[in-house]
Amino acid sequence: MSNCLFCKIIAGEIPSSKVYEDDQIFVFKDINPKAAVHLLVVPKTHIKSLDELSDEHQTLIAYMMLELADLARSQGLDDGFRTIINTGAGGGQEVAHLHIHILGGKDLPGFN
Numbered sequence: 001m002s003n004c005l006f007c008k009i010i011a012g013e014i015p016s017s018k019v020y021e022d023d024q025i026f027v028f029k030d031i032n033p034k035a036a037v038h039l040l041v042v043p044k045t046h047i048k049s050l051d052e053l054s055d056e057h058q059t060l061i062a063y064m065m066l067e068l069a070d071l072a073r074s075q076g077l078d079d080g081f082r083t084i085i086n087t088g089a090g091g092g093q094e095v096a097h098l099h100i101h102i103l104g105g106k107d108l109p110g111f112n
């Protein structure tokens with residue numbers, strides 16, 4: 001998607017603090033962190049949100065889930081972490097490219 005912020009980050013057209021990259025996902029630090037550790041896990045293929053998933057994405061989504069704990073641990077989150085996926089305007093999604101937030105460490109805000 002030519003006008004997508006996260007596609008531009010993945011392509012290296014906009015700088016980011018990259019933590020990890022492979023053929024399927026790109027992981028970087030949130031520019032406005034809500035906790036000591038705040039990562040965004042993004043599929044390299046442009047998918048708008050959970051609302052746009054279809055059967056063809058099963059392997060990719062499973063892969064993203066399977067990577068989360070290792071990514072959190074790589075940032076020192078040895079005793080756990082929080083994941084958030086915002087979907088659509090009603091879910092507070094600001095960037096229309098599917099992403100999983102990983103949050104943890106000092107200053108993790110309350111959820112309620």
Ligand code: AMP
Binds near residue numbers: 014094
């Ligand atoms: P969401 O509200 O779930 O769509 O989350 C979008 C997230 O992207 C927010 O937490 C923003 O702080 C973050 N964000 C926006 N622009 C950038 C950027 N250029 N680099 C890193 N994170 C960003």
Ligand code: ZN
Binds near residue numbers: 006
């Ligand atoms: Zn995109």
